[in-house]
Amino acid sequence: MKEIKIAYKTSLNNFHLDVEFEIPNHGITVLFGPSGSGKSSVLNHIAGIDDQSDNKYSKLVLNNTVYDDSTKKIKLNPWQRKIAYVFQDNRLFSNMTVQKNIHFGHKRRKSTLDVNEVIEKFRIKDLLQHYPEQLSGGQKQRVSMVRALLSNPELLIMDEPLAALDYQSREELLPYIECIHKELTIPVIYVSHDIKEVLRLADYIVVMSQGKVIDKGELASLCISQPLLTQAEGASFILQGKVEKIFSDEKLMQISCENQSLFITGEDIKSGDDLRILIHAKDVSLCLTPPEDSSILNCIPVIVDSIKDKTNGKYEVTAKLGEQLIVAMISYRSAKALGLEEGKSVFAQFKATAMIK
Amino acid sequence: MELAPILVTLKLASITTAILLILGTPLAWWLSQTRNRFKTVLESVVALPLVLPPTVLGFYLLMALSPNGFVGGMWSYISDSPLSFSFTGLVIGSVIYSMPFVVQPLQASFEMVGKPIQQAAYSLGANRLDTFKNVVLPLSMRGFLVAITLGFAHTVGEFGVVLMIGGNIPEVTQVLSIVIYDHVEVLEYQQAHAYSAGLLVFSFVVLFITYSLNKKLMVRL
Numbered sequence: 001m002k003e004i005k006i007a008y009k010t011s012l013n014n015f016h017l018d019v020e021f022e023i024p025n026h027g028i029t030v031l032f033g034p035s036g037s038g039k040s041s042v043l044n045h046i047a048g049i050d051d052q053s054d055n056k057y058s059k060l061v062l063n064n065t066v067y068d069d070s071t072k073k074i075k076l077n078p079w080q081r082k083i084a085y086v087f088q089d090n091r092l093f094s095n096m097t098v099q100k101n102i103h104f105g106h107k108r109r110k111s112t113l114d115v116n117e118v119i120e121k122f123r124i125k126d127l128l129q130h131y132p133e134q135l136s137g138g139q140k141q142r143v144s145m146v147r148a149l150l151s152n153p154e155l156l157i158m159d160e161p162l163a164a165l166d167y168q169s170r171e172e173l174l175p176y177i178e179c180i181h182k183e184l185t186i187p188v189i190y191v192s193h194d195i196k197e198v199l200r201l202a203d204y205i206v207v208m209s210q211g212k213v214i215d216k217g218e219l220a221s222l223c224i225s226q227p228l229l230t231q232a233e234g235a236s237f238i239l240q241g242k243v244e245k246i247f248s249d250e251k252l253m254q255i256s257c258e259n260q261s262l263f264i265t266g267e268d269i270k271s272g273d274d275l276r277i278l279i280h281a282k283d284v285s286l287c288l289t290p291p292e293d294s295s296i297l298n299c300i301p302v303i304v305d306s307i308k309d310k311t312n313g314k315y316e317v318t319a320k321l322g323e324q325l326i327v328a329m330i331s332y333r334s335a336k337a338l339g340l341e342e343g344k345s346v347f348a349q350f351k352a353t354a355m356i357k
Numbered sequence: 358m359e360l361a362p363i364l365v366t367l368k369l370a371s372i373t374t375a376i377l378l379i380l381g382t383p384l385a386w387w388l389s390q391t392r393n394r395f396k397t398v399l400e401s402v403v404a405l406p407l408v409l410p411p412t413v414l415g416f417y418l419l420m421a422l423s424p425n426g427f428v429g430g431m432w433s434y435i436s437d438s439p440l441s442f443s444f445t446g447l448v449i450g451s452v453i454y455s456m457p458f459v460v461q462p463l464q465a466s467f468e469m470v471g472k473p474i475q476q477a478a479y480s481l482g483a484n485r486l487d488t489f490k491n492v493v494l495p496l497s498m499r500g501f502l503v504a505i506t507l508g509f510a511h512t513v514g515e516f517g518v519v520l521m522i523g524g525n526i527p528e529v530t531q532v533l534s535i536v537i538y539d540h541v542e543v544l545e546y547q548q549a550h551a552y553s554a555g556l557l558v559f560s561f562v563v564l565f566i567t568y569s570l571n572k573k574l575m576v577r578l
Contacts, residue, residue, distance in 0.1 A: 049476040078479035079487075091477035095495045104491075105481030151481045 004155065004187070007059035008045045017041055017211040025063065027203030028181050028188045032229060038211040039191045043157050046189065047085050048078035062155055082109070084153035088160045090144040092132040098143050099128040105151025113150060113184070121183070122146045122176055138169030142176060149184065156180065157189045162197065171268070174200050195230055199238070199276045205229065223278065224318070224327055235281040235316055237327045243273050252352065258322030263297040263352045281316060284328035284350045288338055297352040302326055304344045307335070315340070319348060358551050361528045362536040369444070369532060370512040373451040377459040377508050378501075380452070385463035386489070404461070406454045411517025414454060418522050422446045442524030447532075450522045451512045458507035466500020467493065499574045506567040510560060 007020035017038045023029045031039045044050040046060060048068070058075070060068035062083070067076045084105065092101050102124075106115065119125050122142050132140055141161055148156060161177070162170045178201065181188060190201060198205065198219070205222050207215040207229055215226045222229055223236045230236040241257030246267050255262045255275055262277070269275060290299045302319035310316050315335045317328045326348050330340070338346065384403070388396060406414055422429040422441040428449075432440040440446040470493050478488040516534040523530035525539070533552055540549040 047476070047480055049479060077484065078476065079482050079484045081480075083480065085477070085480040087473070087477065089473070091473055093474065093477075093492060093496070104478070104483070108482035108487075147481065 004189075005059060005061040006042065006046060007057060008042055009057040010041075010045075010050075011056070012041075015211060019208070019211070019213045020059075021206055021213050021216060023189070023206065023216075024204055025187050026185065028177075028190050028201045029204040029206060030198050030202040031189060031191045031206050031208060032193065032198060032202075033208035034193055036210075037208040039193075039208055040159055042208070043085070043159050043189065043191055046155075046157055047083055048076060048081055049085075082152065082154040084148035084151045084156050086141070086145055086148045086156065086158040086161045088163050090132075090140045092140055092144055092147070094132050096131075097128065098124060098130050098132070098135070101132070101143060102147045102150050105147055109152040111150045111152040113152070115150060118146055118149055121179060136169070137165045138172050141165065141169075141173060145176060145180070149180065149186070153186060155189065156186050157191075159191045160193070161190075162194075177201060195278065198229070199278055219276070220325070224325070230278060230280065232280040233282060234310070234329055235327045236278055237281065237325055239277045239279065239321070239324055239326070241275055241277065243269055243271050243275055246271055258324055260300045260321065262300070265352050279326070279350055281327040281329040284326065284348055286317065286319075286328050286330060286334070286338060286340070286346045286348055288346060290347050291349075294349070295351075296349045299347050299349045302346060302348045304340055304342055304346060306342060307340060319346065321348070358548065359536075362531050362533050362552070363555075365444075365528065365530065366513055366532040366534075369447055369451060370509045372448055373455055373512045374459070374505055374508045376448065376452050377455060378505070381456065381459040381463055381504070381508075385460045386467055388460070388464045389467035404457050407457050411454065411515070412521060415450070415518040415521025418446075418450045418453070418518065422449065422522060441522055442526060442530060444529055447519060447523045447530050450518045451515060454515055454518045455508050455511045458511045459504040462500050462503040462507065463497070466497040466503075469500075470496045499571055502567060502570055502574065506563060510563055513556070514560070 003022045004025050005022050009018045011017070015038070019038070019042060031042060033039050041050065045058060045068075056070075058068050058070045060066075066072070066074055067081050068074060093104065096104070102115075102119075105111075119128070122145065124139070124143055124146060127135060127139060127143065132143070135143065145161070158177070162173055165173065174197070177188075177190075180186060181201070190197075192198060202219045205216060205219055206213055207222065207226055209228065214228070215222060220238045223238050225235070227234060227236070239257050239262070241255040241262060243253055244256045244261070245254040246252075247254070248267055251265055251267050253264050253266055253269065255264060255277070264277060287299075300321060302321045305318045305320050305325065308316040308318070310329075313332055315330050315332065317330050317335070317340060319326050319328070328348060340346070384399075388400060419441060420426050422432075424430060424433045424439050424441070429440040440449070474492060474496070475488050478492045483491065514534065516538070519530070519532055519535060520538075523532070523535070525531050525535050533556055537549050537552045537556075540546070540552070
């Protein structure tokens with residue numbers, strides 16, 4: 001499998017950036033971390049628009065093409081890289097119509113994509129003759145995505161493209177970003193510090209903090225090992241499922257996951273959509289028999305996989321739900337009372353409101 | 358009323374503005390982009406005509422342009438006409454004197470366009486020249502409009518420098534402002550009035566057109 005190799009060591013006003021990592025050359029890789037962790041600097045390095053002259057070490061290899069290698073004094077200019085950039089502040093050309101904006105890159109790089117199809121997909125046909133200042137924030141960002149895509153990129157990088165938008169526009173835009181990923185098969189590096197975006201989009205995650213990569217991997221395993229990602233106390237986990245049914249009057253969704261039905265509050269997702277739910281381990285309890293009259297809607301049979309002593313009076317219990325893992329934070333006393341051990345069948349309970357989607 | 362001073366003035370202002378656009382655009386661009394430590398030095402030099410009395414500038418120009426001066430000496434080496442008290446000398450003086458009125462608005466508008474928009478163009482496959490031509494220039498139209506107007510109008514209105522280096526040779530270096538001065542000095546107020554009022558109306562019309570255009574451009578940019 002092809003990979004993207006990225007390395008960047010530099011210093012700027014006492015801020016030291018020192019990263020070296022590889023990511024898969026497909027799907028959406030989220031570069032996650034608090035603001036000031038150096039995510040945007042890494043993106044600018046990838047795009048070749050960092051104006052640092054004192055790079056100590058830098059490297060970028062994409063599809064076996066060396067874009068940047070400080071040891072060999074190679075550094076391609078930004079316009080020579082087949083990398084398109086979607087900026088947080090859209091950066092549309094204000095003197096050009098939408099039509100001219102999206103043709104700017106297309107004209108110069110001969111996209112193999114069908115222009116009309118992309119215009120159709122991103123629903124900007126009615127906007128083509130407008131100038132950027134006549135568009136809403138969400139529309140501008142949609143246009144800027146189309147502009148980037150039509151420049152025929154082998155890699156698309158996005159720097160918090162939703163951060164400057166209101167909640168409504170964000171929700172509107174997320175499906176378009178998913179569409180880039182699913183239908184256009186262009187690898188994407190997406191910078192974010194919003195766990196909700198991560199849940200919706202991420203296939204692979206690189207977690208950054210203070211100029212360093214502190215963890216990377218698939219979403220499911222990172223949630224368990226990396227509290228920084230979920231901003232929760234202790235572990236969290238992901239369940240993947242499909243929306244089965246929506247009870248609009250109760251604002252409740254029924255989700256099928258490993259042949260079990262889960263309930264989660266909310267109704268803003270379409271029936272039949274894939275869904276990832278994040279649950280904090282501290283919100284999960286275990287029991288031996290399902291309670292008959294509890295307010296907790298979700299009670300699912302699981303098999304204990306491992307028990308980790310967190311030495312603070314709690315065990316982190318990992319259990320299997322089919323192919324997926326759940327994690328529960330259980331006190332020493334409860335664990336003893338239930339007689340927990342590997343391979344034991346128990347029921348995991350969590351509230352319909354304990355989940356983030 | 359003679360036509361010659363008007364023609365000399367318009368010719369001088371047009372040539373000066375054209376030269377200033379050719380020289381000033383790259384200079385303003387460099388100043389807007391560089392982080393070189395000589396930037397401030399150069400900015401100060403460009404701005405000097407704004408604060409110096411025209412006589413000071415005129416005096417040094419006279420020294421430099423005279424056949425014994427550095428520039429004038431070289432000039433008389435390659436051509437047999439002197440540089441001081443010639444139209445060419447006047448153009449050189451005007452270019453220096455009106456430089457800040459062209460360079461500063463251009464630099465400001467280039468800076469307004471900013472690096473981020475250029476980076477966006479780069480990431481879409483446009484190299485530096487392409488970006489400058491197709492993104493920066495169109496976005497700087499207002500800066501050019503202001504630069505052209507101010508450069509032209511300021512050259513039309515210059516007096517001190519011309520007086521020092523131009524000589525006041527009819528049909529060669531005699532410009533409007535000098536003619537007015539001459540008329541006033543010999544108490545020919547009526548002639549002075551004719552030229553002065555003409556210049557006043559002309560200046561107003563030029564500025565009015567510029568500001569109207571500027572407003573129109575603002576809607577788009």
